[in-house]
Amino acid sequence: MSTALKLPTVEDYFAADLADEHKLEFIGGEIFGGEIIAMAGGDPVHSYLAATLTQILKNRLAGAPCLTFQSDLRVQIGDDMGDYVYPDATIACPPRRFLDTRPRTLATPTIVFEVLSPSTAARDLNEKAVAYRRTPSLREYVMIDSATRRVTHAVRTDDETWTVRDYVGEATFTLPTVGVQIPLAELYQGFEALRAELAAAPTSPAPAG
Numbered sequence: 001m002s003t004a005l006k007l008p009t010v011e012d013y014f015a016a017d018l019a020d021e022h023k024l025e026f027i028g029g030e031i032f033g034g035e036i037i038a039m040a041g042g043d044p045v046h047s048y049l050a051a052t053l054t055q056i057l058k059n060r061l062a063g064a065p066c067l068t069f070q071s072d073l074r075v076q077i078g079d080d081m082g083d084y085v086y087p088d089a090t091i092a093c094p095p096r097r098f099l100d101t102r103p104r105t106l107a108t109p110t111i112v113f114e115v116l117s118p119s120t121a122a123r124d125l126n127e128k129a130v131a132y133r134r135t136p137s138l139r140e141y142v143m144i145d146s147a148t149r150r151v152t153h154a155v156r157t158d159d160e161t162w163t164v165r166d167y168v169g170e171a172t173f174t175l176p177t178v179g180v181q182i183p184l185a186e187l188y189q190g191f192e193a194l195r196a197e198l199a200a201a202p203t204s205p206a207p208a209g
Helices: 010-019 044-060 121-125 127-133 191-200
Strands: 003-006 024-027 035-038 067-069 074-077 083-085 089-092 111-116 140-145 150-156 162-168 172-175 180-183
Touching (some): 044 111, 044 180, 044 191, 074 127, 127 140, 140 172
Antiparallel strands (some): 024 035, 067 089, 089 111, 150 162
């Protein structure tokens, strides 16, 4: 489960994120209002889907001007660019701008991807989705379910509104900004087998610290 720590400023967040062994997200606005959100630990299914997604994107965009980044890249979002998050994958097209922070922060995301986990899904689908829509450079965001084959894809239109569509089963979704098609069968390859393996595997106690 994620935890929330009250810290009043962005500078405090930068210091905490640099010092903490876990990635921290800073989500302002009306609901979280200056809270720091500690990210949940890596789940095998979450990790597998994020790795598969990154591999697909890197293969599709090999040699292209738009670059794919993994989940360890911090990204600045929001209408006032006052929120900081770690998407599971990010595509950034030229011109790219990075903030001179430690670690460096991408200020111009083009497409972001979130793999939904039980502990973070509500925030990803609500507060973070709102912040993503208010990010000037962002053209698309994608939410990937880790419990079933379902992808929610949002695209910014020419009139600055957003269209949102769900894809399930054997569907294919397209990232129009970069001209990439991703079949769910490819994204979720091995997904059911891994979930079955985890469900059948005996649990082991954590090692004593």
